[in-house]
Structure formats: C-alpha cells, structure tokens
Amino acid sequence: QSALTQPRSVSGSPGQSVTISCTGTSSDVGGYNYVSWYQQHPGKAPKLIMYDVSERPSGVPDRFSGSKSGNTASLTISGLQAEDEADYYCCSYAGSSTHVLFGGGTKLTVL
Amino acid sequence: QVQLQESGPGLVKPPETLSLTCAVSGYSISSGYYWGWIRQPPGKGLEWIGTIYHSGSTYYNPSLKSRVTISVDTSKNQFSLKLSSLTAADTAVYYCARHSGSYCFDYWGQGTLVTVSS
Numbered sequence: 001q002s003a004l005t006q007p008r009s010v011s012g013s014p015g016q017s018v019t020i021s022c023t024g025t026s027s028d029v030g031g032y033n034y035v036s037w038y039q040q041h042p043g044k045a046p047k048l049i050m051y052d053v054s055e056r057p058s059g060v061p062d063r064f065s066g067s068k069s070g071n072t073a074s075l076t077i078s079g080l081q082a083e084d085e086a087d088y089y090c091c092s093y094a095g096s097s098t099h100v101l102f103g104g105g106t107k108l109t110v111l
Numbered sequence: 112q113v114q115l116q117e118s119g120p121g122l123v124k125p126p127e128t129l130s131l132t133c134a135v136s137g138y139s140i141s142s143g144y145y146w147g148w149i150r151q152p153p154g155k156g157l158e159w160i161g162t163i164y165h166s167g168s169t170y171y172n173p174s175l176k177s178r179v180t181i182s183v184d185t186s187k188n189q190f191s192l193k194l195s196s197l198t199a200a201d202t203a204v205y206y207c208a209r210h211s212g213s214y215c216f217d218y219w220g221q222g223t224l225v226t227v228s229s
Contacts, residue, residue, distance in 0.1 A: 003156065036215035038157075045206055045222050046157065051215040089157050093214035099170050100147075100159040100214065 004103035011109040022090030030071035034093035115220035133207030141185040145210035150203040
C-alpha cells in the first residue's frame with residue numbers, strides 16, 4: 001500500500017493557525033480511529049504529539065489538536081510558535097495485512 | 112521513564128545482513144506492549160519495518176517481509192532486527208520504538224545511522 005498523502009510544506013506566521021492534512025483510504029485512515037501524529041526536529045527522533053485521532057499525550061500543549069473526516073485526518077496547530085517549526089508525520093493503522101502506514105511528511109515553516 | 116537505545120554497525124556491505132539491537136530500560140518488555148522498528152532514509156520520510164509482541168508474535172511491512180526478522184530477548188530486555196540482502200536503498204537512520212495499544216509509537220530511541228556501501 002502507498003504512504004498516506006500529506007502536503008510537502010505548510011507555513012504560517014507566529015500566532016496564526018495552520019492545518020496539516022493526511023489523506024488515506026477507507027482501509028486505513030477512514031477505517032480506524034488509530035491515527036497518530038509525530039513532530040520531528042532536524043537530527044532528532046520523532047515525538048508523538050497526537051494519537052487516536054485527537055488525543056494528546058501528557059505534556060503536549062493544547063495548541064495541538066487533531067480531527068478526522070472520512071479518509072482524511074488533520075492536525076491543527078494554533079498560536080504558532082517558532083519552536084513548532086519541524087517536520088510532521090501522520091501514521092495510521094491499516095488493517096491486519098499492512099498494519100502501519102506513515103505519511104510522507106510535511107515541513108512546517110514559521111515565517 | 113521508558114528509554115530505548117539502538118546499537119549496531121554504522122557501515123554494512125551489500126548484500127550482507129544488518130543486525131541491530133534495541134535495549135529497553137524503565138520498562139520490562141515481558142510486561143507487555145509491542146516493540147517496533149522504523150527507518151528513515153536521509154532526507155526522506157518514515158517507514159515502518161515491523162513490530163514484535165513480548166510473546167514473540169511478529170508483524171512485518173509487506174514490502175520488506177521477505178528480508179526482515181525481528182526477535183525479542185526478554186531476559187536481556189531487548190529486541191533485535193535483522194535485515195538481509197542489503198542494498199544502498201537500505202541506507203537510513205533506524206529507530207526502535209514502543210508500539211502502543213493505540214497503534215502509535217509513544218517512546219523512541221535516538222536512532223542509529225546505517226550506511227550500506229562497499
């Protein structure tokens with residue numbers, strides 16, 4: 001199966017909101033509420049920032065929120081801060097054959 | 112606090128087999144959870160390689176399944192990855208991570224760069 005589809009890049013100014021989309025199919029994103037999001041700064045390991053579509057792990061600011069509609073999941077970051085500049089990856093459970101799919105990643109630039 | 116640490120060679124010749132180990136601290140593998148490997152070629156995105164349960168049940172990426180073996184050693188609290196028939200396309204940073212019941216990866220190792228080159 002192909003990777004989930006994310007925009008290559010998004011940008012926003014400090015204080016603004018940005019939304020990153022993650023499009024799959026009914027066999028992955030649309031079929032299960034097991035979408036997660038990861039933030040990765042250069043040279044660092046990915047960090048879990050959202051799971052089960054809209055659940056935030058402890059310590060993740062509530063500026064980060066997640067949602068899903070049909071086969072597309074979204075991560076919204078409100079009140080953009082300079083430290084939010086990073087790569088963001090979505091991930092979905094994809095059934096008992098494929099198991100796990102990642103998105104191609106989105107580079108967020110804070111202008 | 113759960114911590115994971117990858118170890119293994121940084122350079123491997125094609126078509127040899129890559130062997131990596133992930134040592135887990137702060138949590139006993141035998142207590143549960145799944146444990147996975149993910150890789151990231153330089154400048155590219157993340158790719159799930161496979162996952163193992165503490166009992167030894169394994170789940171592999173279909174595109175890599177023929178070349179991958181993941182095993183667990185609960186006595187040493189670690190799990191391992193073997194990837195055979197290496198080519199330059201396998202050059203990547205390899206991460207180990209805890210694979211939670213929500214099918215997400217909640218704790219990650221720092222990653223180890225593996226270069227496949229003769």
